[in-house]
Amino acid sequence: MPPRASHLLFAATLPLLSCATPAPHPRAVEQIRRGYQHLATGDLERAEVAFEHALEVAPDLAEARSGLGVALRAAGRPSEALVQFDLALSADPDLAEAHVNRAEALAALGLPEQAEAAFADALRIDPDQVPARIDRARLLARRGAAARAEERALLLLRARRDLLHALEARPDLALAHHDLGWVAWLRGDLAGAAASYERAVRLDPEMVEARLGACAARALGGPCTEGAASCRRCLGAAPPGSPAALRCSALLETVSGCAAATPEASGHGKGAPDRASAPHP
Numbered sequence: 001m002p003p004r005a006s007h008l009l010f011a012a013t014l015p016l017l018s019c020a021t022p023a024p025h026p027r028a029v030e031q032i033r034r035g036y037q038h039l040a041t042g043d044l045e046r047a048e049v050a051f052e053h054a055l056e057v058a059p060d061l062a063e064a065r066s067g068l069g070v071a072l073r074a075a076g077r078p079s080e081a082l083v084q085f086d087l088a089l090s091a092d093p094d095l096a097e098a099h100v101n102r103a104e105a106l107a108a109l110g111l112p113e114q115a116e117a118a119f120a121d122a123l124r125i126d127p128d129q130v131p132a133r134i135d136r137a138r139l140l141a142r143r144g145a146a147a148r149a150e151e152r153a154l155l156l157l158r159a160r161r162d163l164l165h166a167l168e169a170r171p172d173l174a175l176a177h178h179d180l181g182w183v184a185w186l187r188g189d190l191a192g193a194a195a196s197y198e199r200a201v202r203l204d205p206e207m208v209e210a211r212l213g214a215c216a217a218r219a220l221g222g223p224c225t226e227g228a229a230s231c232r233r234c235l236g237a238a239p240p241g242s243p244a245a246l247r248c249s250a251l252l253e254t255v256s257g258c259a260a261a262t263p264e265a266s267g268h269g270k271g272a273p274d275r276a277s278a279p280h281p
Contacts, residue, residue, distance in 0.1 A: 025058045025061075029054075032050070032051065032067050035051040044071055050067075051065075054067070055068065061091070062088040062089070063088070065085070065087045069084030069101055069102075073105055079109065081105045085101050096129050099121045099132070103116070103122065103132070112139055130169050137158075138179065141155070160184075163183065172203055174201075177197075181194070181217070190217045194214050194218050197210045197213035198214050208242075211233060212248055219254065227251075235248040
């Protein structure tokens, strides 16, 4: 499963506080900032309290409602979060971040069509909303992975286009390149998947998920020597004993025999892993 983009949602909300009209109460603004700081450190209870405190100071402040919804969603309470996002949008229908967060909550509640509509609402307000692009692309990709034939192809194409739009807004966003690799994988384009994962690694060398994806794509797509080298790099970067390290190690073990037997091979030879043996990137 791809890494979450929640940090993008948190970051995207804060700048609105400086330009909202009329100007929000300074104390409420400070509490909202504290709420997002607590979210960033994983202290969900303190985050929830901080946003509630902001609402005690400014009960109609949409950003505080949206922040409280984010805290509730992070705590695994999407139904309660949805209530807060709806209240935020009642106070400010043009708060794009609340539409994005509402869409993510709807997706978590198993309502993909409603989630897509909410993402579209966010993008009508702000076409540069990167979280909306990333999260909608993931929703479409998951639906595409479970679909067949033409529907699968269409959903994956739509996911790819959302990610390309995200890169128009943020060309250096490693997360978007990672997800392009995932979509290429789902489309059966192993070379494209490897290239996108490797681009993500160049932009963010700490993104272990991208290293794992590159390892898997190179191991399956060949040549064997490139697969083995990619998996060694993945194994060297992944925390010892982590799921990523175990998966990279298993792929390396499988592909190493092929690489040793055919060092100049342009593709896989005997002993190479088949597609079914690969982990989901």
